[in-house]
Amino acid sequence: MLRNALPALLLALALPGPGAAEPLPRPAYGPELEGFAYPFPVERYTFASQRQPLQMAYLDVPAATPNGRTAVLLHGKNFCAATWESQIRALSAAGYRVIAPDQIGFCKSSKPAAYQFSFRQLAENTHALLDNLGVERPILVGHSTGGMLAAHYALLYPKAVEQLVLVNPVGLEDWSAKGLPPISLAQWYQRELKTSAESIRAYETATYYAGRWEPRYEPWVTMLAGLNSGPGKEAVAWDSALVYDMIVTQPVVYRFPQIAVPTLLLIGQKDNTAIGKDLAPAELRPKLGNYPELGKEAAKAIPGARLVEFPELGHAPQMSDPDGFNRALIEGIAAR
Template sequence: MKSFTISLFTAILFILPITNHSQNQGLQWLDIELSNYNYPYKVNSVTLDIQDQKLDMVYMDVQPDNYNGKNVLLLHGKNFNGAYWETTIKALVKEGYRVIVPDQIGFGKSSKPEHFHYTFQQLALNTKSLLDTLKISKVAVLGHSMGGMLATRFALMFPDTAEKLILENPIGLEDWKLKVPYKPVEWWYQNELKKDFESIKSYQKSNYYDGKWKPDYDQWVNLLAGWTLNSSYKRIAWNAALTYDMIFTQPVVYEFDQLKVPTLLIIGTRDRTALAKPLVSEDVRQTMGLYDQLGKETYQKIPDAQLVEIPEIGHLPHIESFDAFIEPLKKYLKQ
C-alpha cells in the first residue's frame, strides 16, 4: 500500500587545465586524495582488489553510544564526497544509528585510478565488500543525486542487505539519452579540464539553488575547485569524465518497478538538475530535470513507496533545508 507524505588514459592527456588565476586567489590547493582536508569524523580505508589493481576505499564508520541495532549507509553524489553528510551523520547517530559513509572509488579521499571501468554494478559490489568487511549484513541505504542511482542499483542487487531505500533528489529519474546526443568520454574530460571555482559555483548556483547562494555553500565548491590547482588534476578530471559517461549510459529509470525494498523519496521540487543541458535546444532544455514532476512519476513506479516533497528547495535538501529533510527521514527509519 503506497502512502503519499509530505593506457587510453595517457594517450589523451594532452589538454592543460584552463584556470583563471584571479578567481583562484585564496583557493586552497587540495591533494588528490584530500589528505590535507579533514573530514568531520575519523576515516578508515579498505583495500579492494578489483580490475587487476589494488584500490583504497575510504569511509567513515560512526558508531553511537546508544546503538539501536540499526545501520544507515550514506551514498554521496557526483560533485561531492562523504564530508557533506556531517549534519545528517550527527542527527542519525544521536538517534542511535550506526552510520557508514564511503567515498566511492574515484571520489573524495578514495583512490583515483588511471584506468577503471566504472559501472554502478561495480560501485555496488565495492560498497557491499566494505559492508562485509565491517560485518554489517543489514542497512538502510540513503543515496543523494548520483548516489541515488547507486543506491537503487545496490538495492536491486542486494535486496536482502538493503532493509530500506531512501532517495534524496536522485538523478537518473529520466533517461537523458532520449533527448541528449551522446558525447564520448574525451568530451567530458575536456570540459572537466576547463573548470575553476567560478564555473563550478555558477553551475551549482543555477542548477542546485535557483540563484539563491549562501556563503556556506562555498565549501562544497572549494572541494572541487581546489583540485584544479593540483598537478595531478588530469587524473581527477579523467575519473570525473568516466563517471559522467557511467551516469549517462547506465540509467536505472527502467527498473524502479523491480525494487523489492520499501522506498522513501525525498524531493526538493525546485531542483532542475539534468545532464548535458547545453547540448540541446532551449525548448528541450525546459523539459529536463523537472523534479516537481519526476518525483511523482517515480513514486508511482516503485511498488512500496512513500513520497515527501519539499517545496521551494533544490537539489540538496540536506544542505539547503536540513530540518525539512531530517524529520521525515527519522520518521521513516523508525517505521
C-alpha cells in the first residue's frame, strides 16, 4: 500500500517465515511516529495552543488537474493521515487538492503532557491550519472519531464548510446515556499501555474489516503497535486516554438537527463500534454499535442528509474496498 515496497518490508519484519521459531521483533517508532514513512511529504504547522507550542503534521497533495475544490480528510482514533492514501490519490486524480492532518495527540503530531482535549479545540486547531493554508470552504471528510470532529467543525464554522462527509462516524449514539459505566482516565491509560500488535489486529479484524483479515492491512497494525511500544509510549498512551475520555463524554448526536451544511453519510453496515463496549454490562453490549440503524437515524436527524450504505463492509469501508468507496465518495461530493 505504501510506496517503496514498505508493506513487504513490514511483513517481513513482523511475520515468522517457514520453520521460524518465533517472529522477528517489530519496529518501535518515536512518539511522533519517527521512523514510519508516509506516502506523501509531511508538512508541519507550528502554533501555540493552551499556553504551549505545538506542531501539527499534515499532508497537502495538489490536484492533478485542479477543479478549484479542496477536500480535508480527518482521521479516526486508531488511524493517521497516511491511512487515507487511496482516497488522497483518487481525489487528487479527480481534481481536488487534498489536505490530511494528524490531529494533536496523534501520529506525527505533538503529544502534549497536559492538554484539555475537546472536539472544539481540535476543530479550532484544524481551522487555524486551513486558514494558514488559505483554504476557506473545504469539503470535510471525517472517519470514525474524525467524523465526530467534522460534525463539530461544521457546527462551529457552518459558513466555512462546503460539504460534510461522515464515514462510519462514532458518536451516533450516547453510550453513557445508554448505560456505559463511568471510565476513569486511569482506566483508559492502563488499557492503552497494554496495547499490542495482537490486540490491535484482533480488534480491527472484528470491527474494521467485518471479520475478514488481509495481509495488506498489516502495515497499519505495525504503525500503531510501533507507536504504542516505542520510547514515547507513556506519552502516547496518556494522550490516547484523554482522547477516549473526550469521545465518550462529548456526544454530538444531540446536535445533528443543527448541522446546516450538505451532508453525506457513508456507512459500512457490518460495523459494530462502540467505545468502551467491553466495559458495558453484558446485556447492553449487543445493543451498542448497531450501525445499520444508527446510520438511518443520523440521516433522518441531519437536515437533507444523503445516506450511502455498504452492505458487506465494516468500520473502515475506505480501507476494505477502496475502489468502491472512492467511487461513492467522488460521486457523492460531485452531486452538490
